[in-house]
Every structure is written in structure tokens, then in C-alpha cells.
Amino acid sequence: MNMKILHTTMAASLALLLGGCMVGPDYHRPQVATPPQYKELPGWTAAAPAAEAPKGDWWTGFNDPLLNQLEPMVSVSNQTVRQDYANYQAALAEVQVARSSLFPTIGVTGSATRQRSASSSLGNNGNGSISSAGSLEGNVSWAPDLWGKVRRTIEENKATAQASEATLANATLSEQTALATAVIELRVSDANIDLLQKTVDAYTEYLRVIANQGTAGTIAPSDVISARTQLENAQASLLALGVARAQYAHAIAVLVGKNPEELDIPHSTTLPTLPTVPAGVPSTLLQRRPDIAIAERQMAAQNAAIGIAIAAYYPSLSLSAADGFSQSPLAGLLHIANHVWSLGADASETLFDFGARHGEVAAAKANYEAAVANYRGTVLTAFQNVEDDLSGLRILAQQAEVLDTAVHDATRGAEIAFNEYQAGTVDYTTAATARAIQLSTQQSALSVQQQRLLDAVSLIGDVGGGWSASELGEPPKSSLTSSTQH
Numbered sequence: 001m002n003m004k005i006l007h008t009t010m011a012a013s014l015a016l017l018l019g020g021c022m023v024g025p026d027y028h029r030p031q032v033a034t035p036p037q038y039k040e041l042p043g044w045t046a047a048a049p050a051a052e053a054p055k056g057d058w059w060t061g062f063n064d065p066l067l068n069q070l071e072p073m074v075s076v077s078n079q080t081v082r083q084d085y086a087n088y089q090a091a092l093a094e095v096q097v098a099r100s101s102l103f104p105t106i107g108v109t110g111s112a113t114r115q116r117s118a119s120s121s122l123g124n125n126g127n128g129s130i131s132s133a134g135s136l137e138g139n140v141s142w143a144p145d146l147w148g149k150v151r152r153t154i155e156e157n158k159a160t161a162q163a164s165e166a167t168l169a170n171a172t173l174s175e176q177t178a179l180a181t182a183v184i185e186l187r188v189s190d191a192n193i194d195l196l197q198k199t200v201d202a203y204t205e206y207l208r209v210i211a212n213q214g215t216a217g218t219i220a221p222s223d224v225i226s227a228r229t230q231l232e233n234a235q236a237s238l239l240a241l242g243v244a245r246a247q248y249a250h251a252i253a254v255l256v257g258k259n260p261e262e263l264d265i266p267h268s269t270t271l272p273t274l275p276t277v278p279a280g281v282p283s284t285l286l287q288r289r290p291d292i293a294i295a296e297r298q299m300a301a302q303n304a305a306i307g308i309a310i311a312a313y314y315p316s317l318s319l320s321a322a323d324g325f326s327q328s329p330l331a332g333l334l335h336i337a338n339h340v341w342s343l344g345a346d347a348s349e350t351l352f353d354f355g356a357r358h359g360e361v362a363a364a365k366a367n368y369e370a371a372v373a374n375y376r377g378t379v380l381t382a383f384q385n386v387e388d389d390l391s392g393l394r395i396l397a398q399q400a401e402v403l404d405t406a407v408h409d410a411t412r413g414a415e416i417a418f419n420e421y422q423a424g425t426v427d428y429t430t431a432a433t434a435r436a437i438q439l440s441t442q443q444s445a446l447s448v449q450q451q452r453l454l455d456a457v458s459l460i461g462d463v464g465g466g467w468s469a470s471e472l473g474e475p476p477k478s479s480l481t482s483s484t485q486h
Contacts, residue, residue, distance in 0.1 A: 022148025023314065024307020027155070027300045030372050032379050034283045039387055056466030059180055061275030062453070066265065067183050070256050071176055077257025078175045084168040091161035098157045101150045104142035111135050139322040149311035156304035162472045163297035170290035177461040179255045181454060183272070186248040188450040189241055190268050195446065196238040199439050203231035206435070209422065223428040230432055234439075274452055277459050285382045288464030292382060293472065295375040302368040309364040312357045315349035382462065389459035396452045403445040410438040 059071045075081055114132045207227045214224040253263035286292055322342045350357070417434035420426045 022151050022307060023310045024148070024152055025303060027303040029296060030299070030375065032286070032376050034286070034379075035383070036282070038282060038383075038390060058275075058460050058465050059176065061277075062180070062184075062272035062456075064183060064187070064270075064272040066268075067180060067272065070183070070252065071179060073256040074175050074179055075172050078172075078255060079257060080175055081168065081172050082257075084164070084171040088161065088164040088168045091157070091164040095154065095157045095161050098150065098154045101143075101153070104140050106138070106140050108138045109135075110137070137322050139320065141318065141320040143316065143318045146317060147311040147314040149308055152304045152307035152311065156301045156308065159297045159300035159304065163294050163301065165472055166290045166293035166297060166469070170294060173290060173461055173465045175255060176465070177457050179252065180457045182248050182251045182255060184450065184453045184457065186245060186252065186265065187268055187271050188446060188453075189245040189248060191271055191446055192443070193238065193241050193245070193267070194269060195439070195442055196234060196241065199435075200231065200234045200238055202435065203227070203234050206418070206431075207231050210428065219428070226428060226432060230436075271449065272453055274449075275456055275460075277456055277463075282383055282386075285386065285463065286379065287469045289378075289382050289462075290464065290469075292375070292378050293469040295371070295378040296469075297472075299368065299371040299375050302364070302371040306361065306364040306368060309357070309360040312350070312360065315347055318346045320344040320346075385462040386459065389455050389462055392455045393452060393459065396448055396455065400445065400448045400452065403441065403448055406441050407438075407445050410434075410441040414438040 057071070059067045112132070114130065116130045207224075210219065210224050210227045213219045214221060249263065249265050250260040252265065253260045256263070286296075320342075321344070414431075414434040414437070417426060417431040421428055421431035
């Protein structure tokens, strides 16, 4: 038998055996109950299949220049995203390692020796004969995947790699929403600073008027002290906002992979715009939420692990072959007379393991059931998240409408109270209380506006942003493995 015949035999065996069965259950995604629409859907626009769905650059809906500048940096420079990207690359490499087990291992070995043998007679003056020897041999070894263990391992690693890809998407979306949240918090801090600065200016004017009245002796000295105390408290609150603003700026820098001192964010007088976010329908969450895709791919991996465990019940077979030349002396090594070859096969089967394989199968099945429960729980949590966001936005919109009126009334009331104080018809406590109510109402309205923006970010994240499970890539396939999947 020459090497050509050997290769032909091995190739035929490879094609035959790869068409064999795969033990263990084939994967089918478990069904989950999905309601036809959200409880909070009335009043919301249902997303069209593609046109109205949030895109990958969903942050542009907030019309904030800082968000538009920094959000694209998250997927490139954020360290959490970079870590998950590296994990995804490692998972792809594991798929490649598993696929390699489908193929024979081919190698070549060569050796050469030169030695002197001892003289067998004293007449040779102690000089022995010198001889050379050598060999050159190609070898092939292969463990055919009779029961599909290797193919189930590929399934498991492929699903794990896709889960890692979804994890990367989830981390990217999570860090993007974290950045949007930090930017909103920063913008609201700026708005609060502006509000308190106006309050300080108003209290300064109050104090000037009251101090003049105090100098004229037309009011009690306690009114002057009260006005000064009110101004100083407002000034202290204004300074305290600087701490929170600095922390938000530092968080933004870290989210885009920069040192805090590298990013200088100027004060802004404009809040982000509240975007229109289509709610979609519940069933779309199964495709649009990266965390659901992670849970689903983990199920697929655990299902394949059952087949791997079951394959241990069946015998294993290993084939080997060698073909080459061996000669001593070395001269004429490649002559046909020095041609050597060998074929071999090893088979093994475990007869008694005292329940080890049964335990492995039982553990694999239990792990799969746990993955199913995790998947269904993740879906339910996703529904809850979206309902929370929708109800929050609906209720906050009503609250904002009431507070807009309250701010108008409080502002008008503070002006009237101060005019009445100047006219001497009310005491200073009344005017000071009216001004404090105005500030508190304005801050409440700003807080509701902030929460509406944050809930919009949360809703975008909870409906999956611009991501879709259909984007999960297939790890690179070889021409052989693509034809052997059943």
C-alpha cells in the first residue's frame, strides 16, 4: 500500500463516518408566553417592522451635541466593552479548536544517526566501523466522530460564542445608556445651577431692598437677618451642586475610556430633548434584547452539552497510519526497497464507571432545565422593565403638565408676595415663604423632566436599542463541517 491509497482510504472513511449519527437531543427553542400588547400600550405608537424602531445611533433623538460626540466612542474606548470583545474573540477561537477535532492530524517525522561500533578484535588497533542510519515517515491519526460528540461540542462552543457576541452587544448598550444617563444628570445639574443662580440673584435683590428698609428703621432687624440667611443658604446649595457636576463629568470621561482630567465639559443651558420612542410589541423583545439572546444561546449550549455527556456511553475509535522510508546505512534512504508502512486502530469502551456517566448526563439535563428557567425569567423581566418604563413616562407626563401650571402660579405668587411686603401689607415671612415655594416647585418640575429623560433612556435600553438577535454572526465554517450538521 502506498501513501496515495492510504489517503484515499482515510478520505473515504472520513466522509462515511462524518455522516454518522449524533446522540443527544437536537435543540429547539422553548416556547414562552408573550402577550399581544403591553398593558401600557394605549397612547403609544407601536413600532413598525423597521422604519420606527430605534436605530444603532438612538441617542441622536435627544438632540444633545455632547451625546452625539461621545456615544460613538463607547464601542471603541470603553474598557468594559473592550473586555467583552476580547472574551468574544476567545469564544470564537474555542469554536475553531473544537472544529479541528473533526479532521485527521497529519505529521511528518525524520531521524538520522551516525555511530561507531566497537572493534571485536585487537587487530584493528581499537578502531570500530562507522555507520549511518535514517528514517523519513509521514503519519496520520484520526478519531472519527462516530456518535457526534465533536459535533455537539462544536454546537456548544458556537452557541457559547454567540452568547459572548450578545454579551458584547449587551455591554455596549448598557454602557451607552449609562453614558446617556450621566450626560442627562450633568445637564440637569447645569439646569439646577442656573435655577439656583437666578434664586441667588433674586435673594440678593431681596436683601438689598430689605437692608435699605432696615437702615431706614422701617422694618425689624430680624427681617434683615432672615433675608441674609436665606441668601447664604441658597449660595451654599449652589456651591454643593458643583460636587455632583464634577462627579458626573468624571463618570462620563471613564465611560468613554479617558482619564477624568482629559475631558472638559463646558456648562450648558439646554437640556436634552425628550425623544419619541415607539414601544413596539412584546414579541419583538425576544429578538431585540441582547440579554434575552444571551439566555437563549446559553440554552442551546446546555442542550449540546447533554449530547456530549451521552456520547460517553458509546465506544471510541482511533485510527492511525504511517508511510515512509527507513534505511541503514543512510545512503539510498528513499529507494523503494526501503519503503515501510503501517496501519492501526484502537477501540475503547468503559464497562463499569459506577454511575459517573449517568451522573454527567443527569447534571447536563439539569443545567439545561436551569438555562430554560433563566431564559423564561429573563423574558418576564424584560416585559416588566418595558411596562415600568411606559407607565413611568405616562404618569410623569401628567405630573409634568400639572407642575408646569404650579411653577407659573408659584412664580406669580412670589412676585405678588414680595410686592405686598414692600407695600407693608404682609410680613417678610410671607414673602420669603412664597419665594421658597417657587424654588421648590421649580426644582420639582426639573426633577420630573430629568426622570422623564432617564425613563426614555431606560425604555430604549429595555427594548434593545438598535440591536437585533438576527445580527448574531455565524463563526467561520469549514467546507467540511458545514455539510455534516444534521
